[in-house]
Amino acid sequence: xxxxxxxxxxxxxxxDLKATLLLHKPLAFRMDRSLIVDGYETFTHFIKTHxxxxxxxxxxxxxxxxxxxxxxxxxxxxxxxKAGTNLALCRHYLCxxxxxxxxxxxDPGRPAGQCxxxxxxxxxxxxxxxTGEHAVIFCYFGSGTRLPRGISTTALTxxxxxxxxxxxxxxxxxxxxxFNLSFRVGFEFExxxxxxxxxxxxxxxxxxxxxxxxxxxxxxxLSTVTTRLAAAGVHIEQFHCEGSDDAYxxxxxxxxxxxxxxxxxxxxxxxxxxxxxNGVRMACYPAPPEINGLHTNVSVVPLDDEHYGPRARQxxxxxxxxxxxxxxxxxxxxxxxxxxxxxxxxxxxxxGQWCAGRYVSWGTENREGPVRKRAPGLWxxxxxxxxxxxxxxxxxxxxxxxxGVRRGTELTVSDCQxxx
Amino acid sequence: xxxxxxxxxxxxxxxLPLNPDEAFQALLTDELLMESIGEDLVRTYVTIQExxxxxxxxxxxxGSAERKAWLTAxx
Numbered sequence: 001x002x003x004x005x006x007x008x009x010x011x012x013x014x015x016d017l018k019a020t021l022l023l024h025k026p027l028a029f030r031m032d033r034s035l036i037v038d039g040y041e042t043f044t045h046f047i048k049t050h051x052x053x054x055x056x057x058x059x060x061x062x063x064x065x066x067x068x069x070x071x072x073x074x075x076x077x078x079x080x081x082k083a084g085t086n087l088a089l090c091r092h093y094l095c096x097x098x099x100x101x102x103x104x105x106x107d108p109g110r111p112a113g114q115c116x117x118x119x120x121x122x123x124x125x126x127x128x129x130x131t132g133e134h135a136v137i138f139c140y141f142g143s144g145t146r147l148p149r150g151i152s153t154t155a156l157t158x159x160x161x162x163x164x165x166x167x168x169x170x171x172x173x174x175x176x177x178x179f180n181l182s183f184r185v186g187f188e189f190e191x192x193x194x195x196x197x198x199x200x201x202x203x204x205x206x207x208x209x210x211x212x213x214x215x216x217x218x219x220x221x222l223s224t225v226t227t228r229l230a231a232a233g234v235h236i237e238q239f240h241c242e243g244s245d246d247a248y249x250x251x252x253x254x255x256x257x258x259x260x261x262x263x264x265x266x267x268x269x270x271x272x273x274x275x276x277x278n279g280v281r282m283a284c285y286p287a288p289p290e291i292n293g294l295h296t297n298v299s300v301v302p303l304d305d306e307h308y309g310p311r312a313r314q315x316x317x318x319x320x321x322x323x324x325x326x327x328x329x330x331x332x333x334x335x336x337x338x339x340x341x342x343x344x345x346x347x348x349x350x351x352g353q354w355c356a357g358r359y360v361s362w363g364t365e366n367r368e369g370p371v372r373k374r375a376p377g378l379w380x381x382x383x384x385x386x387x388x389x390x391x392x393x394x395x396x397x398x399x400x401x402x403x404g405v406r407r408g409t410e411l412t413v414s415d416c417q418x419x420x
Numbered sequence: 421x422x423x424x425x426x427x428x429x430x431x432x433x434x435x436l437p438l439n440p441d442e443a444f445q446a447l448l449t450d451e452l453l454m455e456s457i458g459e460d461l462v463r464t465y466v467t468i469q470e471x472x473x474x475x476x477x478x479x480x481x482x483g484s485a486e487r488k489a490w491l492t493a494x495x
Contacts, residue, residue: 063464063465063468063469064468064469064472064494065495066494094464095464095468097468097471097472097475098494102467102468102471104464104467104468104471106460106463106464106467108464161458161460161461162458162460162461162464164461167457167458167461170456171456174456283492283495284492284495285488285491285492285495287482287483331450331452331453332434332436333434333436333437333442333443333446334443334446334447334449334450334453335447335453336436336437336443336446337440337443337444337446337447337465337466337469338447340437340440340443341440341443341469341472341473342440342473342476342491342495343439343440343473343476343482344482344491345440346437346438346439346440349436349437349438351421352421356436357436358435358436359427359432359433359434359435359436360432360433360434360435360436361430361432370436383436385495386495387491387495389465392457392465395456395457396453396456396457399452399453399456399457400452400453403452403456412431413430413431413432414429414430414431416422416430416432418421418422418426419421419422420421420422420427420432
């Protein structure tokens with residue numbers, strides 16, 4: 001997924017546009033909190049080069065990480081765009097549990113009022129593993145306002161204060177605007193898989209990284225998953241058998257944060273669907289015996305790091321990395337609210353399980369703590385499991401780390417090499 | 421295993437939350453995250469997660485097959 005939101009272009013271009021907008025007196029939106037979303041050209045180009053597309057899946061991820069979708073005929077989506085509007089839906093759609101609306105008297109949970117799915121057109125990709133009739137677009141959940149004619153006929157200003165995707169984008173923007181930093185994120189997605197039909201092949205012993213274990217039935221399935229994802233722009237680096245019952249792991253490539261979390265969503269759902277098609281039940285369960293985690297690798301890199309030589313890049317990272325880590329550790333307990341929202345999640349924070357350990361700590365190549373330092377400015381955050389609201393977790397990690405950099409927070413926890 | 425004295429020497433003093441409620445309380449009292457992510461978003465998020473965990477509890481006691489089936493159908 002080639003993600004280029006308007007605000008990720010050079011700052012000068014953005015300021016020019018802001019200046020232009022401010023000249024238009026009737027505009028009453030708040031510039032500080034609004035975002036200009038475009039990408040319509042990417043959309044039209046995609047449709048022109050993929051003539052077989054007939055449906056557009058508008059996807060969003062709610063607070064409990066349920067992926068929801070509205071499937072529109074391409075014709076209908078095009079007519080909405082032409083009319084200068086977006087797909088409206090009830091504003092409680094971030095707050096549902098399955099089909100039920102819990103009774104809460106809080107925005108956006110109230111069942112009255114509208115929100116819109118604002119397509120992030122830059123995320124458009126073919127539905128993995130289908131014949132090309134379906135395209136998928138990740139959306140913001142909020143409302144959009146057209147810009148005045150003469151500036152752009154397709155761009156919108158977005159207001160989405162409740163949208164998890166928007167919160168992550170705000171964190172990315174803060175890194176760029178305030179710190180000249182950007183970030184890369186990659187995931188180690190663990191799940192369990194059990195054959196259910198038609199006739200299970202003879203079992204093999206499940207061994208960590210075992211050849212026979214992966215050959216038993218998952219090798220062709222995971223190969224198909226990887227190929228399907230690659231065609232949709234999601235890159236898997238490797239897969240293998242994990243070290244607990246029936247467990248496997250897929251590793252996603254390090255990408256800018258929003259693209260990375262979108263890719264995780266696509267990878268998880270594609271794995272689930274491909275397993276189901278092959279008579280395999282896939283599940284993510286944080287407690288024993290499976291103990292499936294979702295380790296999240298986060299790295300800090302200078303903005304536009306292709307312009308830096310290796311030495312200059314090292315200097316930038318060296319300057320911020322301790323403060324960034326200190327900031328993350330200072331908020332790690334609170335971040336567990338996004339990373340581990342279920343009681344079952346806390347089976348992974350007991351001592352001696354090679355998961356996340358009991359204490360707020362970190363260690364170079366230490367797999368018995370919540371943070372494993374892998375390289376300068378690169379940490380594996382070991383607390384999340386698949387129940388995490390990953391847009392909010394990554395947003396929180398970036399905000400916490402940047403707060404450490406802003407305050408120059410001292411790292412008071414030493415590099416831990418043992419377990420507690 | 422490191423001893424308590426060794427742990428304190430490393431500056432490791434804070435425990436991770438033991439359950440979702442402790443984590444939600446930590447989040448709701450975290451000024452930086454409340455402000456950066458948005459107080460309304462965070463409060464709504466926590467409310468929904470608490471209601472979700474209540475439904476999960478209704479599915480069965482922790483570790484039961486019924487509850488595991490409910491959860492793994494959704495995660």
